[in-house]
């Protein structure tokens with residue numbers, strides 16, 4: 436998605452179109468990018484942040500229920516009890532809220548730490564019987580966080596991002612590493628378009644299998660819907676062959 440800076444109305448409208456189109460193709464799970472409601476319009480959070488996340492929750496719940504599709508709702512700028520957050524909501528096909536996650540690691544280079552309050556809670560959910568977890572952008576630089584979210588059996592790691600082109604090689608390398616080390620599918624959705632300080636976002640969304648193979652690499656700089664099928668049955672064999680979760684030495688490290 437090309438997130439339009441500080442233009443909430445345009446962005447909600449665009450998400451409605453994209454989700455409706457994706458759901459028409461009998462998709463099981465739709466994943467959105469980071470901060471899709473206003474982009475990084477951090478100095479306008481007072482006016483633009485979604486109050487208690489109410490608009491987004493109502494909007495995504497209604498779409499999920501009406502279209503009977505699971506939605507990993509990327510993230511939006513919210514204001515909750517007077518503090519700003521970068522918040523992700525996940526809804527199942529019935530429109531039930533399955534998780535609410537506030538980004539835990541704030542990205543100083545994009546001034547997030549000056550405006551946003553860091554979350555302090557895990558993000559685990561189950562969609563169509565599949566245990567999964569989700570993180571937001573900069574969170575992927577902290578493999579210990581993904582490990583702690585995943586070691587209870589999650590099969591899919593969802594990542595939503597506004598990751599600039601200049602570090603896109605690191606994006607791909609780290610996501611492949613997170614897939615291999617956690618023996619899990621990684622579905623990572625990055626926005627396209629321009630940010631406030633000359634940042635260029637080139638998309639490059641990825642679907643990666645538990646061996647680190649790229650199942651899908653979205654073409655750069657192209658807004659759109661990119662779909663992939665996951666063979667979740669392959670996961671047990673991979674985890675059985677090299678049982679990294681069982682072989683962990685938690686007596687030596689956290």
Ligand SMILES: NC(=O)CCC(=O)C(=O)O
Nearest residue numbers: 542572573597598599602
């Ligand atoms: N929105 C973000 O968290 C960006 C993270 C990023 O660009 C990085 O290099 O890390």
